[in-house]
Amino acid sequence: MNQWGRDLALGVRFAFAGGREGWTRALLTAVGVGLGVALLLLTTAIPNALAARDDRSNARTDITYGSATAPKADDTLLVADADTRFRGEDVRGRTLEPEGPRAPLPPGVSEFPAAGEMVVSPALKRLLESDGGRLLRERLPDRIVGTIGDSGLVGSADLTFYRGGEGLERYVDGSQVTRIDRFGDPNPYREKTDPVLILLILVVFVALLMPVAVFIAAAVRFGGERRDRRLAALRLVGSDGRMTRRIAAGEALAGALLGLVFGTVFFLIGRQIAGSVELFRFSVFPHDLNPSPALALLVAVAVPAAAVLVTLLALRGVVIEPLGVVRTAKPARRRLWWRLLLPLAGLAMLYPMIRQGNDDGDFNQYLVIGGVMLLLVGVTALLPWVVETVVARLGGGGIAWQLAVRRLQLSSGTAARLVNGVAVAVAGAIALQMLFAGVEDDYTKDTGYDVTKAQMQVTVGGGVEVDGAAERLRRTEGVRRVVAHSEGWLGDKRLDPAKSAAVTVGDCTALRELADLRSCRDGDVFAVRGAEYDTDTPQLAVPGKTLYLDPGYEGSAPGREVAWKVPAEIREVDSRKDLSGMERGGFLLTPKALPEAAAPAMVGRAYIGLDPSVSDAREQVRNTAAALGPLMYASDWSATEQSDRYASIRTGLFVGAVCVLVLIGASLLVSQLEQLRDRKKLLSALVAFGTRRRTLSLSVLWQTAIPITLGLLLASTVGLTLGAVLLRMTATPVRVDWGSLLSMTGAAAGVVLAVTLLSLPPLLRLMRPDGLRTE
Incomplete structure (x- = not known):
C-alpha cells in the first residue's frame, strides 16, 4: 500500500509539474470530469429540491375542499x-x-x-x-x-x-x-404511487445518469497516447511496468481530483443560474439545490476511484518499454462473445417482471436498475467492436474519406469512446420515449367536454346576476357564443332532506343543451328522465308537491331555504349529454318559473365558444370575468387531462434530458479539442506537404460522422429492445414511437454536427506548418 501511495503521488506530481503538456492534459481532463461531476451533484440535489418545494406548498395550503370550516374568532x-x-x-x-x-x-x-x-x-x-x-x-x-x-x-x-x-x-x-385559523394542511393526502410510475422514475434516473458516468470514464483518458509515450522515459530510468501503470493512474487521479474542484465550481455557478431559469414550468431556488451529504461524499470517492480503475484497465493492452510504446503492430481483434453477455444479462434480470404491470405487485427495484444499467453498458461494450468491424471493411474514396478511414482503422477505440456517451444517452431516451408513449393512455382520460362548441367555462358567483354576466361575456373580444344557466338543489324538506335533485335555470336555448325539448317558452318547467344516477326526480316531480330550493344541512347557515311548489303543467323530457359531457337530471326551469328569493342561492355557469383567429381571446374572457366580481372563475377546457404524477415525471425527464444534452455537447467539444491537440504535429506535417485545408476539415468531419452513425444505429437497436421489454413489463402492447425515435437520433446528430462546426476554428489554427516546431 505504501508503494501504491508513493507511485500515485508521483503521478500527481508529474501531472502538475510536467510543463505545459502536463497542465494542458490535466485541465482538459478536469473540465471533462468537472462537467460530469456538476451534473451528478445536481442529480443528488434534486430529492432535496423536490422535498423543499413540497414543504413550502403544504405550508401555504388554505382551501382544502372538504375540511370543516373554522368558527369565527379573532384569530381566523x-x-x-x-x-x-x-x-x-x-x-x-x-x-x-x-x-x-x-x-x-x-x-x-x-x-x-x-x-x-x-x-x-x-x-x-x-x-x-x-x-x-x-x-x-x-x-x-x-x-x-x-x-x-x-x-x-x-x-x-x-x-x-x-x-x-x-x-x-x-x-x-x-x-x-x-x-x-392557520395555514398548512395538518393531514396532507399522500397518494400511493403505482408501480408503473415507480418504474418510470427508476428508468429515468438510470438513463440520465449512465451517459454522465460514460463521459467521466472517457474524460480521464484524455491525452492517453502522449502520456504513454512520456511513460516510456520512466522505464528508461528504472521503473518496472507495474510502477509505470500506477504512476499513470496517479496522473489520471490528479485530473479527477481537479475535476472534482471544477465540478463543484460548475455546480455552484449552475445553482445560481437555476434560480433565474424555468424549464417546462419547473423552477427552484438556489438554496433548494443542496446535495445530500452522503450522496455528495459518494461522488467525491467514486469519481477518483473510477479514474484509477479506468486507467489501469486501459493500460492492460499497452506495453511500455524503455525505448517506446508498443500497442502491438497489428492489434488483436476485439472479441464479441463477452460483449454480448452484458445486454443478455440485463435482459435476464428484467425477464422475471414481464407482464407484471399494476396488477401483480411492485417491480423489484434492484432488478430494474441492474437490468437497465447492463443493457446501457452493453452499448459501450458493443460499440468499439461495431466500429472496428465496419471501418476495417471500408475502402477507397476521396482523399478526405481515405484519411478519415485510415485514422479510424488505426484508433477505432478512441473514436468509439468519443461517441459512447451519445449512444448511451440516445438508447436510454428511445426506451423512455417508448415507455412513456405506451403507458400514456393509462394516465390520460377523456374529460367529456365538447370542445367543438365551447373552449372555456366561467363560474358566476359572488351574487353576480347570470344573464348580465352572460351579456358582458358576449360583448368580449374573441367570443363567438355564450350559453349560460344557473344550478342549485331542491329537497323534500327544509333541513336535511331525505330526497333531493338538481335544478337548472336558463333560457330555452341553454336548456336545449341539457335535454330534448320539443317546445319551450319562458315560464315552463321540465322534469328530466333517464339521467344516470338520478333516482329521486320521479318521486319529487309530483304536481302540487312543495319542495325547497337550497335546503339546509347540519352545519350550514339556516334560513336560506325557499319553498317552491311543483306546477301542474310540469313536463317530462329525456336527458342528453350537455357541453361538459354529463347527463343532467333533476328539474329544468325557465327564468320566470324560479322564485325571485331563490336567485342568490344559485351558482351560474357560462360556456364560452371562442374565435380561434383572436390570439388573446382567453385572456380577454378572464379579464371580463375578473371585472364582473372577485369570485368569478374562468377555466380552460381540453378534450383530455393527464395525471399530475405522470406529467411531473415526464417534466422531470425533459428537464434532465436538457441537462444531459448540454453535457453531451460540452463534453464532446472538449473531447474533440483534445483529439485535435493530440494530432497537432500530424496535421501540420500534412499541410507542410501540400494537403489542402478543406480536405483535412472534411476528414475530421468524416472521422466524427462514421462512428456517430454507427453509434446511433446501435443505440436505436438497444433502445428499441429495452423499450419493448419495459412495455412488456407494464403489460402494455409493444409499439414503436417512430416520431420520438427520429427526434432523439436527430437531436443527437445535431449536437454532434454543432460540436464539429465549433471545432473547425481551432482546427484551422492547428493546420499551420509552424506546428512542427518543438522544444
Missing part, C-alpha cells in the same frame, strides 16, 4: 380562491380578509394587504411591469404594496399574489371561500 381569516391563468401559465391568487388581530399570515407575507392592495411574487411583479403583462395587469389592477418572500413560494418563477378583500363572510361555503 377569510380566504377566497382567486386563481387564474395567463397565456398557459398558472397564477395562484388568494383574496384575504382577517377577522381579528390574531389572524394567521400566509408564509412569506409580513402584513395583510388592505382592500385594493396586493402583495405579489417577484416573478409576477416582473410580469405585471412588463409590456407583455398588460392584459394581466388589467385583470389585477390592485396596487402592489410588497413582495412575497421565498418561504411563501414554491419556486423562483412562481406566479402568486395575495390581495385584500372585504365582505367575504356571506360567501363562506368551504370551497371557493373558507375560514381558517
Whole structure:
C-alpha cells in the first residue's frame, strides 16, 4: 500500500509539474470530469429540491375542499380562491380578509394587504411591469404594496399574489371561500404511487445518469497516447511496468481530483443560474439545490476511484518499454462473445417482471436498475467492436474519406469512446420515449367536454346576476357564443332532506343543451328522465308537491331555504349529454318559473365558444370575468387531462434530458479539442506537404460522422429492445414511437454536427506548418 501511495503521488506530481503538456492534459481532463461531476451533484440535489418545494406548498395550503370550516374568532381569516391563468401559465391568487388581530399570515407575507392592495411574487411583479403583462395587469389592477418572500413560494418563477378583500363572510361555503385559523394542511393526502410510475422514475434516473458516468470514464483518458509515450522515459530510468501503470493512474487521479474542484465550481455557478431559469414550468431556488451529504461524499470517492480503475484497465493492452510504446503492430481483434453477455444479462434480470404491470405487485427495484444499467453498458461494450468491424471493411474514396478511414482503422477505440456517451444517452431516451408513449393512455382520460362548441367555462358567483354576466361575456373580444344557466338543489324538506335533485335555470336555448325539448317558452318547467344516477326526480316531480330550493344541512347557515311548489303543467323530457359531457337530471326551469328569493342561492355557469383567429381571446374572457366580481372563475377546457404524477415525471425527464444534452455537447467539444491537440504535429506535417485545408476539415468531419452513425444505429437497436421489454413489463402492447425515435437520433446528430462546426476554428489554427516546431 505504501508503494501504491508513493507511485500515485508521483503521478500527481508529474501531472502538475510536467510543463505545459502536463497542465494542458490535466485541465482538459478536469473540465471533462468537472462537467460530469456538476451534473451528478445536481442529480443528488434534486430529492432535496423536490422535498423543499413540497414543504413550502403544504405550508401555504388554505382551501382544502372538504375540511370543516373554522368558527369565527379573532384569530381566523377569510380566504377566497382567486386563481387564474395567463397565456398557459398558472397564477395562484388568494383574496384575504382577517377577522381579528390574531389572524394567521400566509408564509412569506409580513402584513395583510388592505382592500385594493396586493402583495405579489417577484416573478409576477416582473410580469405585471412588463409590456407583455398588460392584459394581466388589467385583470389585477390592485396596487402592489410588497413582495412575497421565498418561504411563501414554491419556486423562483412562481406566479402568486395575495390581495385584500372585504365582505367575504356571506360567501363562506368551504370551497371557493373558507375560514381558517392557520395555514398548512395538518393531514396532507399522500397518494400511493403505482408501480408503473415507480418504474418510470427508476428508468429515468438510470438513463440520465449512465451517459454522465460514460463521459467521466472517457474524460480521464484524455491525452492517453502522449502520456504513454512520456511513460516510456520512466522505464528508461528504472521503473518496472507495474510502477509505470500506477504512476499513470496517479496522473489520471490528479485530473479527477481537479475535476472534482471544477465540478463543484460548475455546480455552484449552475445553482445560481437555476434560480433565474424555468424549464417546462419547473423552477427552484438556489438554496433548494443542496446535495445530500452522503450522496455528495459518494461522488467525491467514486469519481477518483473510477479514474484509477479506468486507467489501469486501459493500460492492460499497452506495453511500455524503455525505448517506446508498443500497442502491438497489428492489434488483436476485439472479441464479441463477452460483449454480448452484458445486454443478455440485463435482459435476464428484467425477464422475471414481464407482464407484471399494476396488477401483480411492485417491480423489484434492484432488478430494474441492474437490468437497465447492463443493457446501457452493453452499448459501450458493443460499440468499439461495431466500429472496428465496419471501418476495417471500408475502402477507397476521396482523399478526405481515405484519411478519415485510415485514422479510424488505426484508433477505432478512441473514436468509439468519443461517441459512447451519445449512444448511451440516445438508447436510454428511445426506451423512455417508448415507455412513456405506451403507458400514456393509462394516465390520460377523456374529460367529456365538447370542445367543438365551447373552449372555456366561467363560474358566476359572488351574487353576480347570470344573464348580465352572460351579456358582458358576449360583448368580449374573441367570443363567438355564450350559453349560460344557473344550478342549485331542491329537497323534500327544509333541513336535511331525505330526497333531493338538481335544478337548472336558463333560457330555452341553454336548456336545449341539457335535454330534448320539443317546445319551450319562458315560464315552463321540465322534469328530466333517464339521467344516470338520478333516482329521486320521479318521486319529487309530483304536481302540487312543495319542495325547497337550497335546503339546509347540519352545519350550514339556516334560513336560506325557499319553498317552491311543483306546477301542474310540469313536463317530462329525456336527458342528453350537455357541453361538459354529463347527463343532467333533476328539474329544468325557465327564468320566470324560479322564485325571485331563490336567485342568490344559485351558482351560474357560462360556456364560452371562442374565435380561434383572436390570439388573446382567453385572456380577454378572464379579464371580463375578473371585472364582473372577485369570485368569478374562468377555466380552460381540453378534450383530455393527464395525471399530475405522470406529467411531473415526464417534466422531470425533459428537464434532465436538457441537462444531459448540454453535457453531451460540452463534453464532446472538449473531447474533440483534445483529439485535435493530440494530432497537432500530424496535421501540420500534412499541410507542410501540400494537403489542402478543406480536405483535412472534411476528414475530421468524416472521422466524427462514421462512428456517430454507427453509434446511433446501435443505440436505436438497444433502445428499441429495452423499450419493448419495459412495455412488456407494464403489460402494455409493444409499439414503436417512430416520431420520438427520429427526434432523439436527430437531436443527437445535431449536437454532434454543432460540436464539429465549433471545432473547425481551432482546427484551422492547428493546420499551420509552424506546428512542427518543438522544444
